[in-house]
Amino acid sequence: MRRRTFVAAGISAVAAGTSISCGGNQAGWRFFTAEEARAVDAICEQIIPAGPHPGAHDARVVNYIDIQLTRHFRKHQETYRRGIAGVEAAGRKKFGRRFVELSPEQQVEILSDAEEKSKAFFELILAHTRQGFYGDPRHGGNHNMVSWKMLGLPSPPIRGRERSVWPGFFCPA
């Protein structure tokens, strides 16, 4: 039951996340504002960019991070809020624009600075981007198993489960 609610919520968040143009927080993100989500999406895409194979945006890594920030990563909420603001401020100061409006080269420059000066935030988003890209799709990222396909991993084989721990022995779940 819990899993079902979770999956359904995940799907609606993805749906909201893909129509990334509207303002405010009506977009349905759990933690991010729509602005923040756009910035995080762009940051993740620089960490794992699309090329011949899909990148972090296609894998919906921002969705993974948004979901986990209200679950297992609750303790990182403040680091994200400040970190994103820091990246935005750096972009404005250096190039006079929002992060999402910068050229790819400018974005890389801002993130390289963040890697030096905003270590806590950068290390978090680096790790979380890898998780959201290479990890299990059930957590909201790795959409369509794009990374697993890139690595040539066969889809999960369907194999039978053993229900009891011992033949004829009932195991309390």
Add this chain to the structure above:
Amino acid sequence: MSGQGGGFLPMPLKHVNAVIVGAGAGGGVAAKELASAGLSVVLLERGKWYSAADCRKDDLRNQRTTVLGNGFGPDDERNPRVLVEGKRETIVWPSEGGYSNNAACVGGGTFSYGAQSWRYMEQDFRMRSTYGAVPGSTLEDWPITYADLEPYYEKAEWEMGVSGDVANNIFKAPRKKPLPMPPLPPSREHQVLLPAAKRLGLHPFDIPMLRNTVPYNGRRACMRCRWCVGFACETNARTGTHNTVIPAALATGNCAIRTECMTREVLLDGRGRSRGVAYIDAAGHLQEQTADLVIVSCGAVESARLLLNSRHRLFPGGLGNRYGWVGRNLQSHTYPAVTGLFETETYDDLGPGASIAICDYNHGNPGLAGGGMLANEFIRLPYQFMGQVPPWIARWGAEHKEFVRNAYRRTISVMGPVQEMPMFAARVELDPKVKDYWGIPVARLSGSKHPHTLDIARFMAEKAEAWLKEAGAAQTWRRMPGPSLSGGQHQAGTCRMGNDPKTSVVDRDCRLHDVDNVYVIDAGVHVTNGGFNPALTILANAYRASERLVNAWKGSRAHS
């Protein structure tokens, strides 16, 4: 401690012969051996009883990769510890590094481990005699020898079921019977590493594993899936106490298991003998289970914590701690790892991955007090591969992604558990302030690795690198351990076994020197921890200690 956990009198529970705290490797075997001998047994476990159906194949949340929490406990809400590093004290949670977690569930570590099942070597029980004193280390001989344990290694191998082929391991200690099951067919990594080892004059062989490779004991064979170490085994082919000795214990009719029960302290009577344990049950009620014998099998960290939490006017520093040795000598294994990049694909998507090992460097290394075995690493899920990207690759951007894409299927890692030099200062204490959800003082971990352990790790890394290069690796890179405290799943040493009550906690029968009806049966009693995964030694020693306990038992028996 006293008086916590509610002000009511619980319904008295039926008195039993033995209460065992912890249903892991040691406790599981003890439950079966005692119950089979006709003793009435209660087996308490703080975690849950998971089954094969709990294999969620979740590569971000399992017992090995815990970025979204661990798979089989303990949970991150109720179980803090304190980690001391220099002057810094941090509250750490089970899924975080530094916690030194081992699973909390029926089966303990054996529920989700990789299942390597090694016999230690003869020298591993006589480290002090073999190498002499190592300055700064409490290196010591075990009070028992390999020969004392050999029959019980064999019993564990045949009763629980071990596969593999150690015939080509010329360094192995004498054994009477072969392993009951053959190894799995060689994986691609195995085929690459085997001839290379032979060309180097080494002696490669198939890793022994508590894993069915053919149907055995009513369970089927390994289907070689990707979700092995860290996960529940979906086919129940991997063997732990949860699917062997614990069901067998229950089947005797003499043993009851109670899960989600957190033991608070070992209770003592006025004369300083134990009368049972106090625990908080799944519903949050404080219970007293009285028993003739108490067996502490919580794993090295939690066993020490339970003893230290069991204070008494005769034992103000905690049970078994008259000379201050409880919690000391916390050790595990130090793992140097080397990864090689190959021209051709080495990944074949077949679990469990680890399959080939050498024992050429366990002992006899010039200038070093020991060593360890070397083996190839378990199968790697994509996120785990992040930890294997070499340091010269950019950490983010196209270069990193391209490396992962190119290298994922073309790497082999070789690593090995270096036998550690025990440190008196590497220890488990009680934290004076922090308490867990149940109000029980938590473990406070402090100390570091011995510098010589790191010397040995560097030597082992060189050997692993040479093996990979001979196998054709175009590039190799190392991941070296740091000096921080060792613990984790291979945790050991905190309730040292010895003949001298002044320098050990339990005697050779695993009985507390201080209290004659309290035993510690887990890796806590290991004096040193071998250059091998410790599971089979914990199981064998549990069979041995249980047999001696039963033979000495003069009390009543139900029926056997």
